[in-house]
Amino acid sequence: MHQTKVRVAEDALDANATIAQANRADFDRESVRVVNLMSAPGAGKTTLLEAVFREGLGDLRAGVLEGDVQGSLDADRLARFHVPVTQINTDGGFGGECHLDANMVRSALGEVPLDEIDLLIIENVGNLVCPAEFRVGEDAKAMVCSITEGEDKPLKYPLMFRTCGLVVVNKIDLLPHLDYDLDTLLANVESVNPGVEVLLTSARTGEGVEGLREWLVRVHHGEPQGRDDGAPAGERAAAPA
Amino acid sequence: MHELSLSSAILATALRHAEGRPVKAVDLTVGTLRQVVPASLEFYWEIVTRDTVCEGSRLEISVVEATVSCNDCATEWTLDDPIFACPSCKSTSVEVLTGTEFMVESLDISEKEEATL
Numbered sequence: 001m002h003q004t005k006v007r008v009a010e011d012a013l014d015a016n017a018t019i020a021q022a023n024r025a026d027f028d029r030e031s032v033r034v035v036n037l038m039s040a041p042g043a044g045k046t047t048l049l050e051a052v053f054r055e056g057l058g059d060l061r062a063g064v065l066e067g068d069v070q071g072s073l074d075a076d077r078l079a080r081f082h083v084p085v086t087q088i089n090t091d092g093g094f095g096g097e098c099h100l101d102a103n104m105v106r107s108a109l110g111e112v113p114l115d116e117i118d119l120l121i122i123e124n125v126g127n128l129v130c131p132a133e134f135r136v137g138e139d140a141k142a143m144v145c146s147i148t149e150g151e152d153k154p155l156k157y158p159l160m161f162r163t164c165g166l167v168v169v170n171k172i173d174l175l176p177h178l179d180y181d182l183d184t185l186l187a188n189v190e191s192v193n194p195g196v197e198v199l200l201t202s203a204r205t206g207e208g209v210e211g212l213r214e215w216l217v218r219v220h221h222g223e224p225q226g227r228d229d230g231a232p233a234g235e236r237a238a239a240p241a
Numbered sequence: 242m243h244e245l246s247l248s249s250a251i252l253a254t255a256l257r258h259a260e261g262r263p264v265k266a267v268d269l270t271v272g273t274l275r276q277v278v279p280a281s282l283e284f285y286w287e288i289v290t291r292d293t294v295c296e297g298s299r300l301e302i303s304v305v306e307a308t309v310s311c312n313d314c315a316t317e318w319t320l321d322d323p324i325f326a327c328p329s330c331k332s333t334s335v336e337v338l339t340g341t342e343f344m345v346e347s348l349d350i351s352e353k354e355e356a357t358l
Contacts, residue, residue: 001351003265008258008345012250012269099246129243129276158323159276191324194333 016134019102023109023137030114033220034122036136038160039144040153041126044170046074047203048144049121052213053081054206060220063117065108067100067125074123086111090125099130102137119220128153132160140225142166142215145189147180154188161192165225166199166215173202197225244278247343248285252295254345259294266299266349272340273307273320298349307340 011017027034039045049064063084066075075087088108090097097104105122112120122138124131143164145153148171154161161167167189175182182200189198199215201208219225255267271277279302286300307320311327312334318327320340326333 001353003349004352006258006348006350008254008347010254010258010345012247012254012343012345015253016250097246098243101246130246133243133247133275155323157276159274162323162325190333191326194325194335 013133016102019106020135020137023102023106026109026114027120027137027139032114032117032120033222034120034136034138034140035216035219036122036124036131036138036141037144038124038128038131038141038164039126039146040128040149043126043144043146043149044203045123045126045144046077048168048170048201048209048212049078049123050081051201051203051206051209052216053078053083055213057119057213057216060119060217061117062119062121062216063112065105065112065120065122067104067123069097069125084113084117097130098125098127099134100124100136101134105136119216121216128157128160132157132163139222140165140219142168142225144168144170145185146171147174147178147182147185151181151185151188154185154192158192161189161196164193164196166197167193168199168201168212170201170203172200172207173205243276244281245285245289247277248282248289248300251282251286251300251345252289252293255295255298255348256293258345258348259350261294263351264295264298264348265351266301267295268301268303268346268348270303270305270342270344270346272305272342274323274337274340275343277343279304303346305339305342308338309335309340310338311335 037045064078065086067088068074070089070091072087075085078085086108088104090104122136141164143160145167199208199211251269255264283300290296290298308317309320310317311332313332314327314330316327316329325335327335
């Protein structure tokens with residue numbers, strides 16, 4: 001036996017990026033824009049989407065792809081708003097994947113009525129680490145950061161905060177009840193992702209939700225949102241200008 | 242969990258290039274911006290490689306520091322904290338030069354010697 005060195009020089013997430021491109025091509029064919037919505041568990045993604053859909057998005061027809069480790073509780077909540085909701089469960093293997101990857105989204109695409117919608121919101125699994133690594137074919141990434149999570153989170157999870165084109169700061173109705181320094185949070189967000197758009201919302205009272213509706217409409221109109229310096233090179237080159 | 246997903250992605254890449262030959266080591270470069278914990282990656286590597294040609298192989302991880310350059314004054318610096326603002330002129334128009342790598346660079350593979358008389 002002897003050893004040889006085989007040169008690979010390949011991004012380990014290239015396989016995911018290739019599938020993400022295929023998803024993107026399918027979305028483009030149906031003129032559907034896609035948002036990857038991420039957050040820690042319990043930040044309020046589903047409640048925010050309920051608040052968005054309560055008053056609707058005007059002429060914009062939205063659908064939701066709901067990623068959860070288990071169950072369909074979130075999908076059931078959103079289906080009440082007569083929005084097409086498709087559930088992906090990531091359980092199996094080591095007890096449930098902690099994020100959606102391009103292949104999981106691809107496997108569910110057959111059940112998403114792409115020809116009936118203009119905008120697909122992919123509600124990722126609640127987690128501030130893994131979802132930031134795996135592109136799924138989205139046009140824009142947004143994250144929800146609730147004020148019960150602490151002001152230091154941008155510095156602890158910079159990849160997530162830096163990869164998103166929108167940071168929604170949720171649960172601001174709780175500000176009077178917490179020792180929370182909103183200015184510190186905003187400064188930390190700005191340090192990690194200078195110039196990123198920030199919205200202050202309360203999904204409970206509806207405050208600020210109109211800003212999220214407007215942002216979703218802008219994504220639908222094809223305005224580029226966010227930076228791409230963490231994406232594998234192959235996919236970045238394929239992204240529309 | 243992060244490192245479990247990533248070690249599976251490394252394994253898939255390594256298996257494709259190994260083409261069934263036994264792998265002794267996998268060279269990987271990881272940028273500090275990827276938030277990967279090398280020891281955790283090595284722990285999961287041992288688990289995900291079981292019953293594959295990569296079983297028992299070493300994961301040789303080279304960590305690449307995050308370096309950033311300022312688009313306004315051309316200062317280059319190494320990022321110790323995730324603060325993307327120029328230390329010289331305070332500009333936030335900056336470009337990440339290194340630190341986002343997650344590359345399988347090469348594999349050390351055992352080859353059988355040609356049969357000789």
